[in-house]
Amino acid sequence: MLSRKVIHAACPHDCPDTCAIAVTVEGDGPDRRAIKVEGDAGHADTAGFLCAKVSKYLERVYDPRRVQFPLRRVGRKGEARFTRIAWDEAIAEIADRWKSLIAQYGPQCLLPYSYAGTMGLVQGQGMDRRFFHRLGASLLARTICATAGAAGYKATIGASIGMEACHFAEAKLILIWGSNPVTSNVHLWRYILEAKKRGARIVTIDPYRTRSAAASDEHLAVIPGTDAALALAMMRVIVDEGLYDADYVARYTLGFDALRERLQSYAPAAVAPIVGLDAETIIRLARAYAQTQPSAIRVNYGLQRHAGGGMAVRAIACLPALVGAWRHPAGGILLSTSGAFPLNYAALERPDWIPPGTRVINMTRLGEALTNRDEAGRPAGFDPPVMALYVYNSNPAAIAPDQNQVLEGLRREDLFTVAHEQFFTDTTDYADIVLPATTQLEHMDLVKPYGHLSLMFNEPAIAPLGEAKSNSDVFRRLAQAMGYAEPALQESDEQLIRAALDARHPWMEGVTFERLRAEGYVRLNVATPFAPFAEGGFLTPSGKCEFYSASLARQGADPLPTYIPPRENALSNQALAARYPLALISPPAHNFLNSTFVNQDSLRRVEKEPVVELHPTDAAPRGIADGQMARVFNDRGAFCVRTRLSERIRPGVAYAPGIWWAKFSPDGRNVNAVTGQALTDLGEGATFYDALVEVEPLEPAAE
Numbered sequence: 030m031l032s033r034k035v036i037h038a039a040c041p042h043d044c045p046d047t048c049a050i051a052v053t054v055e056g057d058g059p060d061r062r063a064i065k066v067e068g069d070a071g072h073a074d075t076a077g078f079l080c081a082k083v084s085k086y087l088e089r090v091y092d093p094r095r096v097q098f099p100l101r102r103v104g105r106k107g108e109a110r111f112t113r114i115a116w117d118e119a120i121a122e123i124a125d126r127w128k129s130l131i132a133q134y135g136p137q138c139l140l141p142y143s144y145a146g147t148m149g150l151v152q153g154q155g156m157d158r159r160f161f162h163r164l165g166a167s168l169l170a171r172t173i174c175a176t177a178g179a180a181g182y183k184a185t186i187g188a189s190i191g192m193e194a195c196h197f198a199e200a201k202l203i204l205i206w207g208s209n210p211v212t213s214n215v216h217l218w219r220y221i222l223e224a225k226k227r228g229a230r231i232v233t234i235d236p237y238r239t240r241s242a243a244a245s246d247e248h249l250a251v252i253p254g255t256d257a258a259l260a261l262a263m264m265r266v267i268v269d270e271g272l273y274d275a276d277y278v279a280r281y282t283l284g285f286d287a288l289r290e291r292l293q294s295y296a297p298a299a300v301a302p303i304v305g306l307d308a309e310t311i312i313r314l315a316r317a318y319a320q321t322q323p324s325a326i327r328v329n330y331g332l333q334r335h336a337g338g339g340m341a342v343r344a345i346a347c348l349p350a351l352v353g354a355w356r357h358p359a360g361g362i363l364l365s366t367s368g369a370f371p372l373n374y375a376a377l378e379r380p381d382w383i384p385p386g387t388r389v390i391n392m393t394r395l396g397e398a399l400t401n402r403d404e405a406g407r408p409a410g411f412d413p414p415v416m417a418l419y420v421y422n423s424n425p426a427a428i429a430p431d432q433n434q435v436l437e438g439l440r441r442e443d444l445f446t447v448a449h450e451q452f453f454t455d456t457t458d459y460a461d462i463v464l465p466a467t468t469q470l471e472h473m474d475l476v477k478p479y480g481h482l483s484l485m486f487n488e489p490a491i492a493p494l495g496e497a498k499s500n501s502d503v504f505r506r507l508a509q510a511m512g513y514a515e516p517a518l519q520e521s522d523e524q525l526i527r528a529a530l531d532a533r534h535p536w537m538e539g540v541t542f543e544r545l546r547a548e549g550y551v552r553l554n555v556a557t558p559f560a561p562f563a564e565g566g567f568l569t570p571s572g573k574c575e576f577y578s579a580s581l582a583r584q585g586a587d588p589l590p591t592y593i594p595p596r597e598n599a600l601s602n603q604a605l606a607a608r609y610p611l612a613l614i615s616p617p618a619h620n621f622l623n624s625t626f627v628n629q630d631s632l633r634r635v636e637k638e639p640v641v642e643l644h645p646t647d648a649a650p651r652g653i654a655d656g657q658m659a660r661v662f663n664d665r666g667a668f669c670v671r672t673r674l675s676e677r678i679r680p681g682v683a684y685a686p687g688i689w690w691a692k693f694s695p696d697g698r699n700v701n702a703v704t705g706q707a708l709t710d711l712g713e714g715a716t717f718y719d720a721l722v723e724v725e726p727l728e729p730a731a732e
């Protein structure tokens with residue numbers, strides 16, 4: 030009989046839940062096998078169940094199609110023809126190429142490109158940061174997902190801290206706003222269902238009738254990118270009708286008079302045609318929100334992927350203070366809990382090593398950076414040009430906007446690209462060197478969630494498969510090959526975790542490496558119940574909820590919440606809308622996680638194929654029938670998909686769930702062929718859902 034034991038792991042994926050996982054392993058040493066992954070029932074928030082994707086994690090770990098050993102390109106870029114090389118050879122080749130490029134162009138010609146393939150602090154923002162800071166590489170602004178909303182929330186509340194998920198169960202009214210928890214935050218959905226059972230009313234605000242919207246008491250299908258106008262009109266009603274909490278406002282907010290003045294421009298009747306709801310609905314929503322306490326808002330990222338995304342989150346984040354919802358633990362708003370973890374990031378990442386004056390390249394504008402050409406075709410002025418790209422924890426050929434420009438950049442013969450990956454993605458196809466990466470069962474990590482308040486430990490369950498190496502291992506080897514003698518570049522994963530945990534803060538009291546390793550997860554030492562702003566104490570400069578933000582004024586932004594229309598929208602850009610009348614949004618598919626899992630057969634079979642969903646009233650005049658192949662296009666590019674007609678989508682909006690790999694798409698392009706590199710108002714974030722398109726049938730509809 031082989032010996033069996035259960036090991037504490039944590040889901041590494043970019044999902045707010047960060048589930049506690051119990052991995053059953055059999056045997057010992059290099060032959061040890063993982064035979065089961067399941068939810069760890071001891072963790073209060075993730076409650077012993079995993080989503081459909083990660084409950085099949087062993088398929089991913091033991092997939093024979095994983096990258097098994099280092100490879101060097103032999104074909105043309107994009108052809109994915111490689112030959113096996115040894116690790117020593119790969120590391121030496123990378124270091125040699127980098128050294129000669131650095132000698133010619135300086136260290137900033139090297140661009141690291143990573144996002145959230147793993148959310149672990151060791152494998153995602155530890156040794157990698159130290160290494161690239163020491164090298165003096167260009168810095169990457171990691172804006173692809175959340176920076177717009179984070180900036181809008183920070184200007185208002187002060188930090189990414191909000192309601193604790195469990196308290197949604199006690200709320201009386203819940204607004205699910207630009208969020209689809211059934212798909213992207215399933216353990217919060219559990220609490221929302223509990224509230225519903227206790228009689229709470231659930232309202233979802235989303236252009237698409239998602240699974241969450243369909244299960245709500247009410248679904249308000251707004252026009253994409255107009256949420257700030259809706260929130261401001263709600264505030265107008267609440268203030269006009271005296272439904273606000275005057276005591277809370279007086280004690281714990283800043284700028285009420287200026288806000289009241291601002292609201293003059295947002296009468297429900299004026300806002301109704303902008304957001305696509307009638308004025309009575311807006312008034313009714315505002316009254317219900319103010320009068321049903323405690324009221325909770327789950328705001329997520331869908332509504333911030335537009336030109337005015339930062340202000341949208343800011344306007345919504347003003348609501349709970351106006352009605353005093355924060356007084357109760359089950360009142361307030363939750364965007365992300367990521368700001369609640371007072372870790373020692375300076376010790377983990379060593380920002381003190383960044384050479385002064387190092388440039389920052391925005392990851393959303395990768396196409397521009399690689400081609401040194403802006404969207405209008407003018408020189409983009411990158412000096413030195415990007416000559417080397419090191420991709421890890423990301424799949425930019427699939428997930429970055431303006432795919433055609435990204436691929437043009439990746440095809441450059443003079444760009445030296447390394448991709449460290451678990452699988453042969455769209456991006457590895459363009460790499461000069463591909464390195465094999467470990468999965469979460471094969472390396473150690475500490476994972477910081479953004480949906481609950483426990484730090485999560487991930488103990489390696491099995492030895493790395495094939496010749497896979499973890500991100501931190503590769504950076505330790507690269508540091509040696511580059512001749513960097515700093516001991517901090519050779520520290521172990523355990524030392525990195527201890528550095529991150531070494532933070533003197535009352536919330537970190539008792540959160541030790543030893544406890545994390547023994548117990549698998551430890552909740553921050555915060556009060557129970559968690560009601561962070563019941564008596565003010567906001568994390569803004571004034572300590573109040575800032576309706577008026579002097580810091581925004583200093584940045585040249587509007588100090589008051591305001592509605593910034595989408596760049597591409599029927600009202601805001603009529604000339605463009607005449608050519609491309611449909612607003613395209615591309616939120617997560619239920620069975621994928623961004624572009625991760627698209628190559629996992631069991632999950633791809635469920636999603637079947639890439640689609641665009643249209644309302645029948647938009648399909649009919651275009652001669653499009655259900656199930657027909659169609660081309661979705663605008664000036665940036667085109668992609669081909671099957672159409673699905675349904676009344677779940679608001680007329681005038683097209684819905685293309687993602688993120689399919691280009692190589693699993695009919696014409697080798699996915700939805701990002703039509704998305705653009707323009708940035709949000711605050712936080713320089715991506716504007717994936719701010720894209721007008723036209724759709725045309727690829728063949729005449731069958732009679």
Ligand SMILES: Nc1nc2c(c(=O)[nH]1)N[C@H]1C(S)=C(S)[C@@H](COP(=O)(O)OP(=O)(O)OC[C@H]3O[C@@H](n4cnc5c(=O)[nH]c(N)nc54)[C@H](O)[C@@H]3O)O[C@H]1N2
Nearest residue numbers: 207208209213234253254329330331332616617621622623
């Ligand atoms: N299954 C699954 N889970 C995931 C992911 C995944 O790919 N698959 N991705 C993970 C990641 S990286 C993230 S950032 C989160 C994202 O999680 P969410 O923020 O929940 O996802 P989004 O699709 O960005 O937005 C959610 C909803 O916003 C709607 N929406 C789009 N535009 C607007 C708008 O202008 N206004 C309003 N009110 N609604 C709008 C969309 O239709 C969508 O239903 O999910 C994480 N979890």
Ligand SMILES: Nc1nc2c(c(=O)[nH]1)N[C@H]1C(S)=C(S)[C@@H](COP(=O)(O)OP(=O)(O)OC[C@H]3O[C@@H](n4cnc5c(=O)[nH]c(N)nc54)[C@H](O)[C@@H]3O)O[C@H]1N2
Nearest residue numbers: 144145146174421422423424428449451466615623624625
């Ligand atoms: N059109 C459109 N585009 C979008 C979005 C959208 O809603 N619509 N969403 C955007 C959002 S919210 C996000 S967060 C981004 C996500 O963009 P990415 O963060 O790039 O996410 P993934 O597509 O999941 O790719 C992560 C890759 O990391 C790899 N990986 C996992 N673990 C490791 C590891 O330990 N080491 C190494 N070296 N690699 C590892 C995985 O195999 C996977 O290929 O996409 C954005 N793109």
Ligand code: SF4
Nearest residue numbers: 040044047048080083
């Ligand atoms: S992807 Fe999210 S829900 Fe699924 S196991 Fe990971 S943390 Fe849990």
Ligand SMILES: [Mo]
Nearest residue numbers: 043173174175
């Ligand atoms: Mo994301």
